[in-house]
Amino acid sequence: MTAGRSRTPTRARARRVSAAGLLLVLASASTACGSAQATASAKAPRTKTSWREPASYSYTLRAESQVLAGEFRVRVEHGRVTEVTGLDEDSRRQAREVFAHVPTIGLLLDRLDRAVAEHADKAEARYAADGRPLRISLDWDTNAIDDEADYRIDAYRPASG
Incomplete structure (x- = not known):
């Protein structure tokens, strides 16, 4: 019975560590995607149309x-x-x-x-x-x-x- 108890906390702890690691990876990935998107929009042209300023x-x-x-x-x-x-x-x-x-x-x-x-x-x-x-x-x-x-x-x- 003691052996069974010691395995359960170890497995639960391993799952918590794995879940925390996964959340950290996902958070980092979504932050990186957000940064790439902001940079891309910052480099976007001022207008996507073909309007050109006339001389007069x-x-x-x-x-x-x-x-x-x-x-x-x-x-x-x-x-x-x-x-x-x-x-x-x-x-x-x-x-x-x-x-x-x-x-x-x-x-x-x-x-x-x-x-x-x-x-x-x-x-x-x-x-x-x-x-x-x-x-x-x-x-x-x-x-x-x-x-x-x-x-x-x-x-x-x-x-x-």
Whole structure:
């Protein structure tokens, strides 16, 4: 009877050790899979559509960032911002003061790509059916203040001709 008792705890202990080892292996495997998935998504292209920024167009930008905040009508010609009109009093003041910081849509997409490449805590975009961005939200560090940026792109019109 004593011999039977000594075998049972040994077998039970062996099973517990085996189960614990199996759980450790499974947890490690699922963590590794999760890391590979996050890395793969971080390297994903900014958009899976074929939209290409035209040389000339106009759009309305609603920006909330440390450098630029307001609502602007933006004209782009030959790939460069040529005109910025603030759509309210504060935005008109900003349009005069920070004209050089008003981005093209292509530059906004570059910022999104950079945020993804640098593993920002938040780098999100919503796209129209044709693939152009409608909204880009960035936050390099959720624990930091004033590094967030939110851009809404409306009233997009490619130049005719």
